[in-house]
Amino acid sequence: MEETAAAPRVTVKLPASLRPHAEGRQEARVEASSVGEALRRLAERHAALGTHLFDDAGRVRGHVNVFVGGRRVDDPASEALGEGDEVRLVPSIAGG
């Protein structure tokens, strides 16, 4: 997808389990029109993170949930983003 200067600037919040694959960052700022695009931008920057986010078919993995403004995103590709939105990644963890 082509990035344009008009694409909204959003913040992607990364949980502890994903940070090692994004140089330890707690969050990343990207310009993206949709949730899917935002995640692809992240994956372009951090290849290892992409492996953790997307399966071989390019879909967001089933153990990774995406929330925007506290609301769960069912279809990241079609979920539009607005300026200043906060995208939160919540992968499953199992420690007890």
Added chain:
Amino acid sequence: MADAEERIPGLFGRAAGLELGTDELRRYGRHLSMPEVGEEGQKRLKAARVLLVGAGGLGSPAAMYLGAAGVGTLGLVDFDEVDFSNLHRQLLHGTADVGRPKLDSARERLLDLNPEVSVETFETRLTSENALEVLDGWDVVVDGSDNFPTRYLVNDACVLLGIPNVWGAIFRFEGQASVFGVPGGPCYRCIFREPPPPGAVPSCAEAGVLGILPGLVGTIQAAEAVKLVLGLGRTLAGRLLLVDALEMDFREVEIARDPECPVCGDEPTVTELIDYEAFCGMPGEEAAAGSAGAVGADAASGAEAGAAIGGAGASGDGAGETSDRITVWQLREKLDDGEAPDLVDVREPFEWRICNLEEEGARLVPLSQLPGRLDELDEDREIVVYCHTGSRSALAVRYLRQEGFGRARNLMGGIAAWAEEIDPDMPTY
């Protein structure tokens, strides 16, 4: 208690037939003086049967608070023994309990806290074969297990049996909690429809956990269980609570039942328990491969390389060909025969200080440093890599082979297996 809502069918009726003795009236005085609980509520707690899966980090605070609160019957499922490395967070167990079955120390601790409580123990690994039998008849299940197959197993069993699942999970400084499997609400599978690829999400044993964190999350689980029993308040059903102890940030996100959920959906396809090890892609010990991605990437240096190693593990590939691996007995034999391989320990320095194979010629190269120290290795020589239990070293071997070290092999089971099979005097952790 006109506002109380019976969330557990039949519980209020069972409670109505109970009485509180004088000792109980004294013990629970601060509950009884709250109109929201009162004597009716306390009798509901006494009538309640709450099963805790795992007597570890989450199970410890949950069980202790539920017992102290007067939950009449507590069930505990665990098969482990107390280890030194448990003590920084698992407060059911003390230093003198190291080496004892966790269920023994847990029972003693709970009965000391509150002798009015009945403790039932199940010293077994929860499996598809026994889970329905173990969970049947409990009013609430508190999931404090520590691995993905058990998480899915507990969820599915709870849905099939119609038991609320008070769920919590922890990782490093972060926790998650919710209440699954109540009518109209989501189950675990509605939210986490697939397990992560094997090794993609490290365990606490590999990645570490702040000792206090299970105290926070397990106590939240206890509160949710008590609210279910009392029929009070608004539970976490339909909400996922995210706890970040580092930022001390508590936030919740909305979650909903998925009508297409294979377990609790409108047309469920999972109507009996399945093979959860296979579902989670964990046929053997190398299943944990990849968990070191986080560990390796922790170090200030080599973070990118560590992450790259983690990425390789996350692809879901296994540990490789049989020749990639070596057992502790095979290594012992090689050493005895004078065929010593280059023995590389990829753990962290603190782990090396607890125990190591230096006497056998091992040297420490923490996983995060490995990519920057390849020039210390000989491509033509046999290299045996070990870590604690074999997962980080599996990653290291995969990486080394990619880099041309074709004779790199993973010591299966790591130094823990060495301690168990070869050198019982070696300190373990």
